[in-house]
Amino acid sequence: MQGRGDVVEWRDAARALLMAGVAPAQVDWRIAGDESLFAPQATPPGPAVRPAPRVPRDFVDLAETVACHGDPGRFALLYRLLARLQDDPALLSMAADADVVAAERLAKAVRRDCHKMTAFVRFREVPTQGPRRRFVAWFEPDHHIVARKAPFFARRFADMDWMILTPKGSAVFEGGDLAVSAAPATKPDIEDPTDALWLTYYASIFNPARVKLAAMRSEMPKKYWKNLPEAALIPQLVAQAPARVAAMAARAVQAPPAHHARIQARRAAAVVPAAAPDTLAALRDAARGCGRCPLHHDATQTVFGEGPDHAALMIVGEQPGDREDLAGRPFVGPAGAVLDRALAAAGIDRARAYLTNAVKHFKHEPRGRRRLHVTPHADEVEHCRWWLRQEIALVQPRLVVAMGATAVFALTGETPRLGDIRGRALPFEPGRALLVTIHPSYLLRLPDARRAAEETARFHADLGTARQHLAACQVLPA
């Protein structure tokens, strides 16, 4: 074998050997240039007595990767796996098999070397006459990976010409064409003034208060340092760190600079005293910063009511849900869609109703990447009732529709059975009626389709009653 990372030479030899019926133990795989004086001559495998070997796709990838490794036993290992795969096609999924483990270990080392090459190659600019800028890099990989990783650099550095030179081959990219060679290259001697800026950055981004050398060395092993310009700074950065930290701690607190006082004065002057909430807009502004109960800590924002200033119909739900909390608007999530369909079925224009909730912040529990709704406590409803009373006082609706038990409790302070009172206009306050129905989210939780259809029809009928009531009050066109 040439052993320079090309899997084809092994594949061709392995196929011929296997078809000739040669067992793994009978093959002595040698790398060209490694043979001693007394090495036996390579013998041809003999005529084919068996069919061509078949392998899963995973093995092709594994063999390509392992062939890049510098380990002298890699070809024997691959041949052993190839032979075993003919009897046991699922061999590679046996992650604890000794041969599979050994091959995976070699493949992992190659992949790590490849990754470090993409990280630690440093291009330096060289002068050129042509229209494209020209860069050269010197890198020392552990394994034969230049041909394997060269396309990565071609995809990334497409608008410049470059060369990557290594002791295990080189890659040249010129005018958009990539060429690779397995021949060893020699280290060029190039200076690039931009390295000085990079070193400045490297030194400045380092935090001397948190020196963790082991963490650095495990990811940037010392063997790479000699070709990384920034690595030359490491000893002095580490040596100076304790003194820099001590100097920070010892320094007395200084007076703030002059501009600080000017900024603070400008900010103080810009604060406008809040107006008393005597309009709906002012009330909404005041509610933004509400901290009457602890729910505001966990919610995104106050979701205040929305609708015309003097809507005849006010619809009160329980609390905002996930979507409402994000958007800052009531009834824009799944339950809002159910409500929209019901309003349309009942002939009520949503834009002419005032929609709000008993509780203005979303109460929830995190569960992985979701937030689960939690029913608000009575004391949270009571704290938030202050806002609801203000909304009713300013909007002065003729009819309030309470959707669900929480809304009923917020509006009346009582907890009756919904079934006893739902679906008819009840006297509420002077000039104002109350109509109780279910919360639309209830319909989303019904698993049985027939039951859901029945309940949906009842919900639509309740809203139809609301519309009839308003028509009788002559506030909605019939």
Add this chain to the structure above:
Amino acid sequence: MPRSLRERLAILSDAAKYDASCASSGTTRRDSSASGGLGSTEGSGICHAYAPDGRCISLLKILLTNFCIYDCAYCINRSSSNVERARFTPDEVVWLTMEFYRRNYIEGLFLSSGIVRSSDHTMEQMVRVVRELRTTQGFRGYIHLKTIPDASPALIAEAGLYADRLSINVEMPTDAGLAAYAPEKQPIGIRRAMADMRIRIEDAKEPTVRTKTRKRFAPAGQSTQMIIGADASSDATVLATSARLYGGYGLKRVYYSAFSPIPDASAQLPPTKPPLLREHRLYQADWLYRFYGFSIDEVTAGRPDGMLDLDMDPKLAWALAHREAFPVDVNRAAREALLRVPGFGVKTVTAILAARRHRGLRLDDLARLRVPLRKARPYIVAEGWTPLRLLDRSDLASLVAPRQMALL
């Protein structure tokens, strides 16, 4: 005399180093081979260097300016600090990004800024940099842009068009902490901005009805950072806030940044050593929450003060306190139970599930899968191995605890 580019680079990278985020992964796959231009992103990020603080250097992490009208006590750039001030022009940032990228020093740019004049003015300057990089320079590398909470929606939309990731730092674990240390920052404003970004990111993933194309908006999602140890919040408080952020805003990552002494520090903050081990334990607990099926309560219930045990990782601490859940049979147990075994990572569990379909696994099979047996052995049953007497031992903690501090 005006400062040179190199002097300003020193000031504006020094000012940016307290932001822990350096990720350059998880964005769309793209390259410049067909399109011309410069740069590629191919799934996993690349760390191009490591500083002696153990942190990776993946992106050119700089501020456009460190002038700031805010006075946040924990921040090196607060208006009352005497730190040296400087600014880059947008063109200088573009030049530095392109030249650093060409030399393969970096994966891309992480641009942040102090607030100057107004939120919109600051955001507009930052958007100008990324617009120039993407449209004029044909830059296809990674861009992480810090967003200013109350910048106008049009600027946020344009930022998301060019940037791979957007982020806003919540800074403190509680609203009260933010009010005490960053009086000009509004917790509601920060949360609303994150909510708005989640809606935009999710909308962009849905193909449009008519053209079936997807809009582009921050394909690598959003992240945030919390400073640990500047205020008195417990780990339970910190992690509960993280859970709320992951659940509410679909964040890709919450970064924990051990508060580190800064030059010309505010008298409000003690010049202590950064709590690096605590930071490490928080990341481990965060992983248990996101990938191992643990709830925050389970992870933090071990101690009455709500702090994680510094002497051992939170999974081992949980296992020692819940011996009734063990031993777990590696040849029969469900994925969820295997994930709770100390020493088993997500990849190990996947490998065990695949390998045990062929034959029963023994301890030496697990050793080949790189399982730390000393740690895992008391908690598992395998072919030819039962640990019953080990689990009953009162000195189990000393048998499985790390022999040395792994980190420091």
